[in-house]
Amino acid sequence: MIPEIGHFALILALVIALVQASVPLLGAARGDPVLMNLARPAALAQFGFIAIAFACLMQAYVVSDFSVLNVAQNSHSTVPLLYKVTGVWSNHEGSMVLWVLILGLFGAAVAAFGDNLPMSLRARVLSVQAMIGAAFLAFILFTSNPFLRLDPPPIDGRDVNPLLQDPGLAFHPPFLYFGYVGLSTTFSFAVAALIEGRVDPAWARWVRPWTLAAWSSLTLGIALGSWWAYYELGWGGFWFWDPVENSSFMPWLVATALLHSAIVAEKRDALKSWTVLLALIAFALSLIGTFLVRSGVLTSVHAFAVDPARGLFILLILVIGIGGSLALYAVRAPLLKAGGLFAPISREGALVLNNLLLSTATATVFLGTLYPLILDALDAGKVSVGAPYFNATFVPLMVPLVAAAAIGPLLGWKRGDLAGALQRLKFAAAFTAVVVLATLYLKYGGPTLALVGIGLAAWLAAATAIELAERIKLFRVPLPEALRRAANLPRAAWGMTLAHAGLAVVITGITATQAWQVERIALVRPGDVLELAGYRFAFRGVVDVPGPNYAAKRGTFEVTYDGRPIAVLTPERRFYPVQGTTTTEAAIHTTWLADLYAVIGEPEASGPGNAPGAAPRGAGDPGWIARLYYNPLVPWIWIGAVIMFVGGLVSLSDRRHRIGAPARGRRQAAAQPAASD
Amino acid sequence: MRRALFLLPLVAFITVAAWFAIGLTRDPSKIPSALLDRPMPEFTLPPLQGANVPELSADAVRGHVALVNVFASWCVPCKAEHPVLMRLARDKRLPIYGINYKDWWEDSLNWLKELGNPYTAIGYDDQGRIGIEWGVYGVPETFVVDRDGRIRYKHIGPITPQVLAETLLPLIERLEK
Numbered sequence: 001m002i003p004e005i006g007h008f009a010l011i012l013a014l015v016i017a018l019v020q021a022s023v024p025l026l027g028a029a030r031g032d033p034v035l036m037n038l039a040r041p042a043a044l045a046q047f048g049f050i051a052i053a054f055a056c057l058m059q060a061y062v063v064s065d066f067s068v069l070n071v072a073q074n075s076h077s078t079v080p081l082l083y084k085v086t087g088v089w090s091n092h093e094g095s096m097v098l099w100v101l102i103l104g105l106f107g108a109a110v111a112a113f114g115d116n117l118p119m120s121l122r123a124r125v126l127s128v129q130a131m132i133g134a135a136f137l138a139f140i141l142f143t144s145n146p147f148l149r150l151d152p153p154p155i156d157g158r159d160v161n162p163l164l165q166d167p168g169l170a171f172h173p174p175f176l177y178f179g180y181v182g183l184s185t186t187f188s189f190a191v192a193a194l195i196e197g198r199v200d201p202a203w204a205r206w207v208r209p210w211t212l213a214a215w216s217s218l219t220l221g222i223a224l225g226s227w228w229a230y231y232e233l234g235w236g237g238f239w240f241w242d243p244v245e246n247s248s249f250m251p252w253l254v255a256t257a258l259l260h261s262a263i264v265a266e267k268r269d270a271l272k273s274w275t276v277l278l279a280l281i282a283f284a285l286s287l288i289g290t291f292l293v294r295s296g297v298l299t300s301v302h303a304f305a306v307d308p309a310r311g312l313f314i315l316l317i318l319v320i321g322i323g324g325s326l327a328l329y330a331v332r333a334p335l336l337k338a339g340g341l342f343a344p345i346s347r348e349g350a351l352v353l354n355n356l357l358l359s360t361a362t363a364t365v366f367l368g369t370l371y372p373l374i375l376d377a378l379d380a381g382k383v384s385v386g387a388p389y390f391n392a393t394f395v396p397l398m399v400p401l402v403a404a405a406a407i408g409p410l411l412g413w414k415r416g417d418l419a420g421a422l423q424r425l426k427f428a429a430a431f432t433a434v435v436v437l438a439t440l441y442l443k444y445g446g447p448t449l450a451l452v453g454i455g456l457a458a459w460l461a462a463a464t465a466i467e468l469a470e471r472i473k474l475f476r477v478p479l480p481e482a483l484r485r486a487a488n489l490p491r492a493a494w495g496m497t498l499a500h501a502g503l504a505v506v507i508t509g510i511t512a513t514q515a516w517q518v519e520r521i522a523l524v525r526p527g528d529v530l531e532l533a534g535y536r537f538a539f540r541g542v543v544d545v546p547g548p549n550y551a552a553k554r555g556t557f558e559v560t561y562d563g564r565p566i567a568v569l570t571p572e573r574r575f576y577p578v579q580g581t582t583t584t585e586a587a588i589h590t591t592w593l594a595d596l597y598a599v600i601g602e603p604e605a606s607g608p609g610n611a612p613g614a615a616p617r618g619a620g621d622p623g624w625i626a627r628l629y630y631n632p633l634v635p636w637i638w639i640g641a642v643i644m645f646v647g648g649l650v651s652l653s654d655r656r657h658r659i660g661a662p663a664r665g666r667r668q669a670a671a672q673p674a675a676s677d
Numbered sequence: 678m679r680r681a682l683f684l685l686p687l688v689a690f691i692t693v694a695a696w697f698a699i700g701l702t703r704d705p706s707k708i709p710s711a712l713l714d715r716p717m718p719e720f721t722l723p724p725l726q727g728a729n730v731p732e733l734s735a736d737a738v739r740g741h742v743a744l745v746n747v748f749a750s751w752c753v754p755c756k757a758e759h760p761v762l763m764r765l766a767r768d769k770r771l772p773i774y775g776i777n778y779k780d781w782w783e784d785s786l787n788w789l790k791e792l793g794n795p796y797t798a799i800g801y802d803d804q805g806r807i808g809i810e811w812g813v814y815g816v817p818e819t820f821v822v823d824r825d826g827r828i829r830y831k832h833i834g835p836i837t838p839q840v841l842a843e844t845l846l847p848l849i850e851r852l853e854k
Contacts, residue, residue, distance in 0.1 A: 154751050580809070
């Protein structure tokens with residue numbers, strides 16, 4: 001009964017979405033306030049019905065209703081409750097319901113908090129949002145219905161994929177989707193603005209909070225995903241340039257560019273058509289990411305079950321949605337009035353540089369991700385593009401980006417003084433030199449690129465600190481006065497400072513772990529001692545440990561440094577009998593300056609070609625393959641990402657997003673000096 | 678000229694979308710099996726107790742053209758293909774060997790009692806270990822093995838009468854020559 005309610009609620013949501021997609025748009029074209037205002041209750045109701053459907057699906061998972069095909073295929077009665085709940089989105093159908101739930105949530109939020117928007121713009125935004133909603137609701141109902149019944153119901157389900165039974169993963173898709181789907185609002189604003197033929201500073205300001213919300217969640221979602229890959233996949237790495245990782249990273253890069261270009265649109269009434277294009281592309285890349293994951297066009301560890309019909313449907317949505325919006329862009333964007341002139345050395349010049357580098361970076365990632373697909377389509381063979389390509393193309397683009405991110409905030413609008421800015425950064429330069437020399441002293445003979453990375457991070461961190469100090473006149477006015485100024489700084493300024501500082505921390509973490517990771521793979525027997533980066537790992541053997549729905553083999557390493565006990569690491573291999581899968585659970589001890597990372601692998605077999613489970617060689621204890629890593633500064637990657645996330649939230653709380661509409665009247669004044677561009 | 682510039686994103690997108698469309702036409706299930714044209718993995722599986730057919734091993738499969746069918750009682754498409762296998766077994770065209778994949782012993786026995794047993798021998802692979810060696814990633818899957826014990830074809834999903842008539846039987850005939 002309850003699954004049928006969910007099914008019915010989804011159908012109702014689709015019907016409402018169809019109304020919401022058409023009527024307010026018509027109302028906006030005719031100037032009819034009644035039709036336009038229909039958008040708000042419709043958006044709220046659409047969200048309500050999707051929420052009901054989602055709750056029904058979750059109920060089926062929580063009570064393990066195996067008469068629902070989706071539950072039978074993706075859950076099991078012995079799974080802990082947490083993973084029953086997260087099982088809802090660990091499969092294609094359920095994750096699509098979560099997707100439309102968040103889409104509906106953003107639509108409802110625009111309807112609820114959009115009081116300061118002009119009525120026609122709000123109606124159009126909500127209509128476009130509903131078009132996306134209708135497309136995906138239809139997709140769910142026609143190709144991926146999670147409420148299908150199974151008769152007769154099986155006695156038990158087929159289990160949640162063991163790799164996904166993990167707290168890091170449990171919360172990574174919701175944040176990621178929040179980011180992906182949040183970009184839909186930015187997209188809707190862009191399309192609405194193109195329909196209206198008007199992009200002005202007020203528009204840029206209205207879009208900003210939605211972009212910030214999406215960007216912040218995407219940052220956190222990507223960080224959670226990489227953290228999960230770090231401790232669950234057991235290879236000591238944190239980023240694999242996997243197609244699915246890339247497809248979450250590309251919207252992030254574009255959203256970052258959009259956040260920066262929207263500042264120019266807001267402050268200088270320039271870069272307008274470019275900002276609109278970025279808003280379209282950011283969501284287009286989110287959709288392409290969805291397509292890549294679900295169509296089976298690319299194979300990856302993350303890819304859901306493959307179904308060409310689904311792929312075709314999403315491709316259709318893609319072509320109509322993205323193709324349509326870009327066609328609209330081609331027609332309407334040339335009509336947007338270009339903003340004022342600006343000099344290359346200026347705040348806006350620096351932001352343009354940021355945009356150029358970020359979009360080029362996006363393009364390189366895009367190319368690397370799709371190149372195998374393109375070659376295959378041309379019958380030119382199957383290839384896979386890996387880390388070497390991305391390291392060779394992506395990293396060099398990040399170097400000038402970070403270097404400029406340090407200088408940009410110190411440049412004035414309109415006409416900046418580069419010499420003056422560099423003059424003010426002399427302490428940053430000195431700090432960078434000290435840090436680089438100290439690194440050279442500590443890690444002599446390491447890769448040169450590591451020095452560049454550490455130097456850049458130091459440069460960015462110092463410059464960000466100097467910029468903040470100058471703003472609050474630290475050391476120039478008495479300290480209480482400086483603190484008062486700090487408290488009164490706009491939240492957006494704090495957001496920028498935090499985000500840039502977080503980036504510096506991330507770069508430090510990535511550089512250090514890439515350059516100075518120490519790895520040791522060895523066959524160990526109880527009593528063996530391995531040495532790694534000064535730490536002594538004493539292996540104490542492997543014991544069997546039963547889990548709720550798995551059986552684990554747990555190894556124990558006692559770690560000492562200079563004879564002092566540091567930690568006891570207990571990596572596990574878990575065997576999940578229902579799916580017959582084994583997962584590795586890395587044991588990690590962090591000092592915040594480094595991680596000690598241990599993984600226990602296969603038991604020693606008596607020789608090649610033997611059946612698994614064969615008796616080990618010799619009468620004594622069997623040996624085990626152990627992988628040990630010393631990962632310097634790796635926690636900084638996630639600490640930095642969290643700082644960036646907090647920066648986004650702080651900026652989101654800026655009061656200019658909360659107070660009423662910025663006077664749209666300013667538009668006329670700003671639009672006048674429409675010189676050529 | 679300026680207008681053409683604004684068309685650029687659309688053109689770029691259409692190019693990408695065209696590639697996607699071509700990519701979609703490539704059947705992802707045609708990913709070549711790593712085992713194709715290779716000897717089948719060596720294995721021995723215990724019999725399904727109570728099914729009155731012997732255990733299954735690589736030695737039993739070798740020597741004649743045979744089908745190796747991976748099935749489970751919890752798998753709905755398996756139920757769909759079962760009548761096709763029953764008919765094939767009645768014709769005594771060739772031996773059909775079953776790998777009972779990640780199943781409860783009782784369930785599979787009831788399943789066979791209810792629907793009939795087309796298998797010459799059944800290996801009981803309750804942990805799915807042998808399935809991993811065969812590269813099984815979903816049930817049902819059916820392998821065609823030649824006289825020398827080489828895997829010559831892998832069919833993913835249920836065998837429909839059409840698949841049997843148009844793909845499997847012609848291949849079997851060719852292999853038997």
